[in-house]
Amino acid sequence: MTQGTALITGASTGIGAVYADRLAKRGHDLILVARDKARLDALAERLRNENGVNVDVLPADLADATQLATVEARVAGDETLTLLVNNAGISLSGTLVDTPTEMVARLIAINVTAPTLLAGAAAKAFLGRSRGGIINLSSVLALAPEMFDATYSATKAFILNLSQGLAKEVADRGVRVQAVLPGATRTEIWARSGKDVDAFPPDFVMDAGDLVDAALVGFDRGEVVTIPPLADEEQWQTMQAARLVMANGLSRREVAPRYRAI
Numbered sequence: 001m002t003q004g005t006a007l008i009t010g011a012s013t014g015i016g017a018v019y020a021d022r023l024a025k026r027g028h029d030l031i032l033v034a035r036d037k038a039r040l041d042a043l044a045e046r047l048r049n050e051n052g053v054n055v056d057v058l059p060a061d062l063a064d065a066t067q068l069a070t071v072e073a074r075v076a077g078d079e080t081l082t083l084l085v086n087n088a089g090i091s092l093s094g095t096l097v098d099t100p101t102e103m104v105a106r107l108i109a110i111n112v113t114a115p116t117l118l119a120g121a122a123a124k125a126f127l128g129r130s131r132g133g134i135i136n137l138s139s140v141l142a143l144a145p146e147m148f149d150a151t152y153s154a155t156k157a158f159i160l161n162l163s164q165g166l167a168k169e170v171a172d173r174g175v176r177v178q179a180v181l182p183g184a185t186r187t188e189i190w191a192r193s194g195k196d197v198d199a200f201p202p203d204f205v206m207d208a209g210d211l212v213d214a215a216l217v218g219f220d221r222g223e224v225v226t227i228p229p230l231a232d233e234e235q236w237q238t239m240q241a242a243r244l245v246m247a248n249g250l251s252r253r254e255v256a257p258r259y260r261a262i
């Protein structure tokens with residue numbers, strides 16, 4: 001029995017390819033999105049043969065507005081779609097101060113603009129059917145911006161905020177939203193950005209399969225935020241509780257006493 005169709009961006013390799021494998025095993029038909037058509041075709045053929053599901057390949061560069069619009073239209077118009085996995089992402093080889101402007105713009109286009117527009121299209125479609133799920137790949141760096149490139153971390157913080165806010169907007173309306181926050185994960189993103197993942201201690205880097213399996217457990221449990229490497233869940237819950245308490249004091253008519261002129 002089909003579970004509906006899942007559209008996965010960045011599906012040709014790494015985390016996206018693992019999501020495709022796991023969701024096919026769960027009975028989802030698939031729409032695979034990435035730039036590398038040859039890789040997508042090979043993955044699609046394997047998943048069809050192994051799982052007996054329908055797999056469509058939709059090659060697209062999500063930094064290109066026209067190609068992004070094509071994917072957005074598929075999300076909005078495919079009535080079989082029940083799940084969107086916003087996984088596509090890139091990293092910079094340097095930092096904001098030493099990276100060409102066009103590369104920074106591409107990072108924002110892929111890591112921020114594309115998932116936002118696709119999540120919006122999916123949310124509208126799913127609300128109309130009172131059914132569907134949106135999985136957005138963020139990062140633990142959303143919580144630790146000092147540890148890595150500020151621009152990449154900022155894009156992942158955006159995805160975390162987007163997911164938490166959107167989850168509240170669609171709560172109790174049949175649509176689930178999840179932000180997944182991986183730590184360092186063994187994928188090609190490291191080599192593509194000129195970094196050596198093996199420079200990390202061995203126990204610092206998670207396998208992509210383990211990451212996705214854990215993330216799907218969190219999704220099945222209805223978690224809005226899933227942090228697979230975080231052993232002490234109470235740390236996250238404490239942070240969330242403190243943030244929500246602080247929210248009550250973030251907007252006031254009067255300036256806080258510490259900022260008043262003496």
